[in-house]
Amino acid sequence: MIRKSNTISSFYTKNKKYLNKQTVQSAALSMAMVLLISGAVVCAPSERKVTTDVDIQPASTAGVFSAVSAMELSAGGSDLNYASADVSVVAATSDQVKFDDDIYDEWSDKVMAKDINDYLSIRKDADQESEVIGKLRPTDIATLIDVFDGWYEIESGNAHGFVSADYCITGIDAYEYALDVCDTYATTDVNGLRMRSEASEDSKIVTVVSKGTKLEVNDDAEEVDGWVAVTSGNKTGYVKADYVDVDMATSEAITLEEEAAAKKAAEEAAAKKAAEQAAMAEQAKIAAAEAAAAKQAIITSADDVTLLAAIIQIESGSECYEGQVAVGAVVMNRVLSGSYANNVEGVIFQKGQFATSRMSSVISKGPKASCIQAAQEAMAGSDPTGGLTHFRRAGSKDGLIIGNHVFY
Structure with a gap:
């Protein structure tokens, strides 16, 4: 007996790129019905009949096609013997969608790589040992050119080569897979499109977007006829479906040369950015040094009365006049104590003692008249503290209270 069961499958494999699921299903169902109606055409002894029961279940196109191709045709000598086929046919669709x-x-002629972590190698020839010339990544779409034994010849972007059929899906299966792995976005067709909090023209306006804006489609949101659930930044809502074009964010394969060029460009961009940041940091450092030098020049040019008046204003500018003189006296008591610097500038700028960050600003503008007078009195020997060398805000320590300060 000569078996013809592989003839249809071979034809399907060779011509797969010209067939989509609808055409294959239609052909499969038509063939099943012809066999059902025609019954048996017998031109050989009855004992050589073969009867095949086939139950076509709702599944993918491949299931329908292989079920029909499994019907055996037998022949004896030159006489073909078609046995009657008991066929149960159920209209099938892909997952009933x-x-x-x-x-x-x-x-119909699209190819995607399936169940890969990073990429599927595109090779120069239909051979596992052939040179890798590109990469087909999870969201890349390729066009099927031809089918070989276990290999697909594809084109995608600038990549043209061969991929293993074991790791690919085609046609409507590829479309369904793309829906799962690719982001979906909605591009606005009009200016001033309102995004609303709910799928209703009476709901609150979340934001208004301009023409050409790409909004990410929120696949987790409830589907409402006439509306598209979208996300813009950290805002979510609905836009009218009539004013947007919804599409998938697919991509094309990349050649190794393109990948190398992209990597080089990214490295150069990163290096340029790092150099710019370093230059900006250096400029900021220079500017800070120049500002510090300018402040120091102002301070250095000031006499002791001005320095003392400036620190009095900073530490007690809003205090009563006696309190201002008392602060000046603390500075002078330190100068004379022998435990601190023996000059006004040294005492004032001793680390961690006084708030000097505003000194240059106060000096350049000129201290208040009351502070200048208080400095002059303190330098002349006036001392409301009686020789004390410290002060702080009142209430935090026991001592002599003058205004809002306690001296000790």
């Missing part, structure tokens, strides 16, 4: 004809046509 119907797609528009345009989708079938658009994706």
Whole structure:
């Protein structure tokens, strides 16, 4: 007996790129019905009949096609013997989901890599040992050029080569897979499109977006007829479906040369950015040094009365006049104590003692008249503290209270 069961499968494999699920299903169902109606055509002894029961279940196109191709045709000598086929046919669709004809046509020759972590190698020839010339990544779409034994010849972007068929899906299966792995976005067709908090024209306006804006489609949100759930930044809401074009964010394969060029460009961009940041930091450092030098020049040019008046204003500018003289006296008591610097500038700028960050500003503008007078009195020997060398805000320590300060 000559078996013809592989003839249809071979034909399907060779011509797969020209077939989509609808055409294959239609052909499969038509063949099943012909066999059912025609009954048996017997031209050989009855004992050579073969009867095949086939139950076509709702599944993918491949399931329908292989079920029909499993019907055996037998022959003895030159006489073919078609046995009657008991066929149970159930109209099948892909996971019971119907797609528009345009989708079938658009994706009939499309290929995607499936269940890969990073990429599927595109090789120069249909051989596992052949040179790798590119990469087909999870969201890349390729066009099927031809089918070989276990290999697909594809084109995607600038990549043209071969990928292992074991790791690929095609046609409407690829489309369904793309829906799962690719982000979906909605591009606005009009200016001033309102994004609303709910799928209703009476709901609150979340934001207004301009024409050409790409909004990420929120696949987790409830589907409402006439509306598209979208995300813009940290805002979520709905826009009218009539004013947006919804599409998937697919990509194309990349050649190794393109990958190397992209890597080089990224490294150069990173190096340029680092150099710019370093230059900006150096400029900031220079500017800070110049500002510090300018402040120091102002301070250095000031006499002791001005320095003392400035620190009095900083530490007690809002205090009563006696309190201002008392602060000046603390500075002078330190100068004379022998435990601190023996000059006004040294005492004032001793680390951690006085708030001197505003000194140059106060000096350049000129201290208040009351502070200048208080400094002059303190330098002349006036001392409301009686020789004390410290002060702080009142209430934190026991001592002599003058205004809002305690002296000790």
